[in-house]
Amino acid sequence: MKFNPVIEHLKTYEPGKPIELVVREFGIDPADIVKLASNENPWGCSPRARAAVAADAHLMYRYPDDTMTALKTALADRFGVEERELIVGAGSDQIIEFACHAKLYGGAKVLQSEITFAMYQIYAAQCGAVVVKAPGVAHDLDAMYELYREHDPEIIFICAPNNPTGDCLDRVDIENFIEKIDTDTLVVVDGAYQEYAAYKDRNKAIDPAVLIAKYPHVLYLGTFSKAYGLGGMRVGYGIAQKEIIRSLYKLRPPFNVTTLSLIAAEASLKDEDFVDMTLRSCFEEMARFERFAKERQIETIDSYTNFITYRLDGVTDSTALADRLLKRGIIVRDLKGYGLNAIRITIGRPEENDRFFKTTAKLLDNGTK
Template identity: 60%
Template sequence: MKFNKHLESIKTYEAGKPIELVVREFGIEPKDIVKLASNENPLGCSQKVQDAVSAIVKNMALYPDDSMIKLKAGLSKRFDVEQKNIIIGSGSDQVIEFIIHAKADENTKVLVNSVTFAMYEIYAKHVGAQIIKTASQEHNLDEFYDLYKKENPSIIFLCTPNNPTGDAIDAADMMSFLEKIDEDTLVVVDGAYMEYAKYADDKKAVEPKELIEKFKNVIYLGTFSKAYGLGGMRTGYGIADELIINELYKLRPPFNITTLSLEAASVALEDEEFVNKSIALNFEQMKRYKEFANEQKLDIIESYTNFVTLCLNQNQNSTKLADDLLRRGMIVRDLAGYGMNAIRVTVGTSEQNDKFFELAKQYL
């Protein structure tokens, strides 16, 4: 049987291992497993969200509101943009898929950072586009511009803060970069962790309204999977000029967001107290990871997210460390697949972090 020839060059995306897998493979009780691999909110989601979702379960026989008016109204108010400038996706990665299929094909190029979210490359390969990567591990906008001038890409992805490293671009530097990009090149600013960056450093704060008012060729992406604690609801969004949104809508399937997801995201957006509490806890606990890295003589990348990247020494091996932790009920992300001898660890609760430090020290 023949398949799309472009699939031959694609390596399946490997998501963070679920707790259920560790239970099956190693016989560890669920209560003894800590998952710090997928950058989920360790506090879960808002109680207001839980109450709201429970109240509408009886309506599951009906299709969701395909206009998504309640969630769009909330996002419109939050970011001071028009509803016509918003598209909702099943996770922001679905919006990424729309973007690739709307703008790229076999004759185009997509420019990404050397270490960044893997789905940019995977979706680009779906359509046979050529991937161009920078040399630097962290976003270097001078490199991006040099490659832009040389390669003339159709799409540029800027992930800030970046996944899986945690570094972020200064907003002023980004605006200067965008001013030099031709209007026919679509620039994607992926702000999945922007709520954390805004809290950590005002200079990293990127505002969607400012982006789309100044640049008609830019789309900003956000998600409810991180700070809002709704990873299981798979809800993300894109904010851009109406022309871009209209083209993406041609690719959006009907009812792509569930009734539960729409309600959860709408209510989560209103509960700022919960989000602020989550972010404050995150950076309070992140200090402990910096102390741990210093004690263990490990490099740690300055993070503006809800995770840290710990870079191991030459006599240590990230894959062995991640496997050793996994067998003892601690799930973290090995970054060997990105060419890094490092692990990415979600910043958890105080108790979860205690367990990570204890187990990691035994290996290190």
């Protein structure tokens, strides 16, 4: 059977190991497994979201409201934009897919940082595009601009904060970069972790309404999977001027977000206390990860997300450490596939983090080089 030749060399996205797989492989009781690999909210989701889903669970036999009016109205009120400047997807990565299919054809090029969210490259490659990468662990906007001038890409991806490293550009630096980009190039600003960045440092905070008002060629992305704790419901959104949204809508399949997912997302937006608790807890616990790293002479990347990256050069091998943690029921993300001898650790609840510190200290003391 013949397939699209593009598929032959396409890499598959590798998510963090699910708890169920660890149970099967190592026979560990699920209650003894700590998952710190997928940047999920360790506190779950808003009680309001759970209550709303429980109250309307009987509606799961109905197709969702394909206009998504209730959620779009809530998002429009939250961000100060018009409903026609919004598109909702099954996770923000579905909107990345829409953007790639809308802009990439005829040998088009995409520009991104070397180490960033893997789905940019995967969706671009599916469209037969050439992916150009600016070197470095963090976004280097000067290098990206030089590559932009050389390659004239159709799409530029900026992840702020960046996944999987956690670093974040200042808002003013992003805007100064966009200012120099021709309006025929779509600039995608991925704000999946923006709630965390804005909480930690207002210089990192991006206002989507201001951004799209100034720049007609920008698509801003947000998600309910992180700070709102709805990773399992798959709801993301894009904000852009109506001309961009109109084009993306032509690629959106009907009923792409489920009835209960829409209900959960709308309810979550109304629970600011839950989000505030989530953000406060995250950075209180992150300080513990930073202290642990300093005590162990482990280099960290200053993080504006709900995870932290431990760079392990001169300390141990990241794959060896991740494997040994896994066998003890602690799931972290090995970044060797990104070319880094590092692990990415989701900030968990205090008791989950206690397990990580105790187990990792013992492993390092016993030697994992």
